[in-house]
Amino acid sequence: MDRKEIKRKRLKTTTSEEYRFVEKLLTASFPADEYRPPEEQRRNVESIDMFHMNILFAGEEPAGLLSYWQFEEFVYVEHFAVLPTLRGKGYGCEAISGLIKEKGRIVLEVELPTNDLSRRRIAFYTRCGLTLSPKEYIQPAYRAGGNEIPMRLMYCGVDMEQDYEQIKSSIYRTVYGKSI
Numbered sequence: 001m002d003r004k005e006i007k008r009k010r011l012k013t014t015t016s017e018e019y020r021f022v023e024k025l026l027t028a029s030f031p032a033d034e035y036r037p038p039e040e041q042r043r044n045v046e047s048i049d050m051f052h053m054n055i056l057f058a059g060e061e062p063a064g065l066l067s068y069w070q071f072e073e074f075v076y077v078e079h080f081a082v083l084p085t086l087r088g089k090g091y092g093c094e095a096i097s098g099l100i101k102e103k104g105r106i107v108l109e110v111e112l113p114t115n116d117l118s119r120r121r122i123a124f125y126t127r128c129g130l131t132l133s134p135k136e137y138i139q140p141a142y143r144a145g146g147n148e149i150p151m152r153l154m155y156c157g158v159d160m161e162q163d164y165e166q167i168k169s170s171i172y173r174t175v176y177g178k179s180i
Helices: 017-029 038-047 091-103 116-127 160-176
Strands: 006-011 051-058 061-070 075-082 106-111 137-139 149-156
Touching: 006 017, 006 061, 006 091, 017 038, 017 051, 017 061, 017 075, 038 051, 051 091, 061 091, 061 160, 075 091, 075 160, 091 106, 091 116, 106 116, 116 149, 149 160
Parallel strands: 075 106
Antiparallel strands: 006 051, 051 061, 061 075, 106 149, 137 149
């Protein structure tokens, strides 16, 4: 596939081939503890206005997914994945950089830098313009019986030093249905 511009299309229904592509990529790209049950995900897509599930295209070909929550003060990127065959070709950074340019204030979770893969992921987001917060952060469980996961937040355009607790509280309450 020749290098093409990455485009984003919001999905508002879960019955299309495009949504099936996104759901398959989501479950293949993340451990079960890092995404909600499929029926809850579908409900979010179809009924929560501040939740945006996007399919990414490289030219006309499906290339990845980008889901985020549009808060008043920032955008929280919940999931981002590019097809394995397209990784390392600039599509991912183009998608994240484009979101940063459009939205300005971005927050997302990353695994702790404990292995080569997690360190490479953090380096990727850093190249795209995000900064790693040193503050401890726990991703709440997505499902009953699921595990909490120690993570870190990465951000751009927000004052993480001043607004960390408010950002964390907003994510916990809205995305995970938890209070601090």
